[in-house]
Amino acid sequence: MPDIPGEESTAIEVDERVMPLAALRQAAHEFSNQAKIDLQPLPDLRWRVTFSSIRSGSPRMAQLFRDRVIDIAVQHEINERTRVVRDALVRAALWESLPK
Amino acid sequence: MPLTTERSGRFQSATAFYAGGRDYQLAPFRFTRLPSIPGKVLLVNEIGEFAFLEERDFGRLCKNELDAAEDLYLDLRSKHFLLDGYASAYWPYAVSQYRTRKNFISGGPALHIVVVTLRCDHSCPYCQVSRQAPEASKFDMSAETANHVVDRILESPANELKIEFQGGESLLGFERIRQLTDALEQRAIKSGKRLEFVVASTLNSLTEDQLSFFREHRFSLSTSIDGPAWLHNRNRPKRGRNSYELTVAGIERARAALGHESVSALVTLTRDSLGHPEAIIDTYVELGFPSVFLRPLSQYGFARKTYERIGYTQAEFLEFYDRALSHIVKLNLDGIRIEEVYAAILMKKILTPYATGYVDLSSPTGAMLGALVYNYEGGVYASDEGRMLAEVGDFTFRLGSVTQSRTELFASATAQAILKAGIAESLPGCSDCAFVPYCGADPVGNHAESGTLIGDRRTSSFCSRHTGLFQRLFAHLAKPDSDTAQLLSAWAFGKPFLTNRDQRAA
Numbered sequence: 001m002p003d004i005p006g007e008e009s010t011a012i013e014v015d016e017r018v019m020p021l022a023a024l025r026q027a028a029h030e031f032s033n034q035a036k037i038d039l040q041p042l043p044d045l046r047w048r049v050t051f052s053s054i055r056s057g058s059p060r061m062a063q064l065f066r067d068r069v070i071d072i073a074v075q076h077e078i079n080e081r082t083r084v085v086r087d088a089l090v091r092a093a094l095w096e097s098l099p100k
Numbered sequence: 101m102p103l104t105t106e107r108s109g110r111f112q113s114a115t116a117f118y119a120g121g122r123d124y125q126l127a128p129f130r131f132t133r134l135p136s137i138p139g140k141v142l143l144v145n146e147i148g149e150f151a152f153l154e155e156r157d158f159g160r161l162c163k164n165e166l167d168a169a170e171d172l173y174l175d176l177r178s179k180h181f182l183l184d185g186y187a188s189a190y191w192p193y194a195v196s197q198y199r200t201r202k203n204f205i206s207g208g209p210a211l212h213i214v215v216v217t218l219r220c221d222h223s224c225p226y227c228q229v230s231r232q233a234p235e236a237s238k239f240d241m242s243a244e245t246a247n248h249v250v251d252r253i254l255e256s257p258a259n260e261l262k263i264e265f266q267g268g269e270s271l272l273g274f275e276r277i278r279q280l281t282d283a284l285e286q287r288a289i290k291s292g293k294r295l296e297f298v299v300a301s302t303l304n305s306l307t308e309d310q311l312s313f314f315r316e317h318r319f320s321l322s323t324s325i326d327g328p329a330w331l332h333n334r335n336r337p338k339r340g341r342n343s344y345e346l347t348v349a350g351i352e353r354a355r356a357a358l359g360h361e362s363v364s365a366l367v368t369l370t371r372d373s374l375g376h377p378e379a380i381i382d383t384y385v386e387l388g389f390p391s392v393f394l395r396p397l398s399q400y401g402f403a404r405k406t407y408e409r410i411g412y413t414q415a416e417f418l419e420f421y422d423r424a425l426s427h428i429v430k431l432n433l434d435g436i437r438i439e440e441v442y443a444a445i446l447m448k449k450i451l452t453p454y455a456t457g458y459v460d461l462s463s464p465t466g467a468m469l470g471a472l473v474y475n476y477e478g479g480v481y482a483s484d485e486g487r488m489l490a491e492v493g494d495f496t497f498r499l500g501s502v503t504q505s506r507t508e509l510f511a512s513a514t515a516q517a518i519l520k521a522g523i524a525e526s527l528p529g530c531s532d533c534a535f536v537p538y539c540g541a542d543p544v545g546n547h548a549e550s551g552t553l554i555g556d557r558r559t560s561s562f563c564s565r566h567t568g569l570f571q572r573l574f575a576h577l578a579k580p581d582s583d584t585a586q587l588l589s590a591w592a593f594g595k596p597f598l599t600n601r602d603q604r605a606a
Binding site: 029030032033071072074075077078079081082083085086089090092093094 | 125126127128129130131133146147162183191194195196198199202529532557558559
């Protein structure tokens, strides 16, 4: 995923098949108080992520952003794989604590 | 697979007991990376157990590439991060642990804060209430309101109730304290509830009559010591500029009358405090306190007006905290027992499933569920911070009036809104946070900062502070044999701390 440097901004392109859109959007939200972030759809399930007005003291933003998208995507997958167990656990635990 | 032996009497090999090489499921967990430990991933499961993995092993775990014969596999299974043929043992354990963590919900609010007066003789810049002159008696709780407060407190289903009297300067409303204490004790006998009384006061104007009353009813006293005299008096100005001296004298008199352990102190940290963590802690040691609670300033109510002058960022607070904790560890290694309460609370949440009683860090929120506040004017508030917001005209967290029953108060639209925003596991930014099993929801703080009860984790001071604290504590726990990790663990379990040196000597 190449960096596409601009004058007062930086941008990366990501593949939705590698970095799911939901993870991309969540990461964009998380980083949106550090920079202005634009998500622009490109052909073939690709997206351009442009960072502008980057707050000083936020170096390596593109790299950090990429890493964060991957982590979010992994967490989403873990959540999906364990959803049934988690939901059942919470229900069972709270049900047992209700007064009988 | 049950433990069996072959006919010859020899045990089967270890692999005979495993469900299959890579045939495992993941149990629910979240993960994060600590800035101070690159290359490692911290996993925390739904019931609060944790594990550190190398990056590569984390990938293997998620891709079902761990082999059942590996030590790592056995470790993660024992800590309930993966489920295999032995999963039947997981279920009752996990349910029990989760229920224990959330058990405080069923007890009802156990902490009841009663604001008997707004009158005060101090002018602390960080005060969050609209303190009134000592002679302004119209800001005292009326006897009639107090009678209703008794009704409300005893409606709580909790069997053990802590009643904390606050102000202003609560001792200026001593007659109301007396009325409430007598009434609560008389009626609690019939209901079988156990009561614990606390008075929050500067102790500057403590009288013998008051001490005698407190001794009779087994009160605890909570006061403020902001650090050495020069810092305390700067933070807490009053006529005579001798707040520290009077407070210390009050502490000594209270200890003589009620016992050494009956008096506790809290520190309020202002910008002036940040450069002097060691001096603040040394003051607490010199005054004989076994613990110090290092919490940052909050900017509720009237404190907002002075926050620009005396406030600081969470990053600045965490820098102060690092120095303070380092000093506390050094003191303990030198044989001076002093505990940092914030760390102790967080460590207890990390290492045990048990309630800490700290209503400011719980999910569901401690506001309303863990504590209720009865203001001098008869309003009932979900938290002390909610009451402070009311002092500047924001009644978002006013549940109702003391004349309304508990059922009415908890059925109010305000109560419902707090509950909806009060479960961290369902909040954006929290639901996938590795620290959520230990953390809490802060609808009052969210509202004060962002205008919404749900809040914005990007800018939440509650989030940045607790993330920073958890990162620091886990960085220590990653080195479990270190003195700091041993000390933190001792605090979690309420056990004496033995340095590695002590243990070697023994």
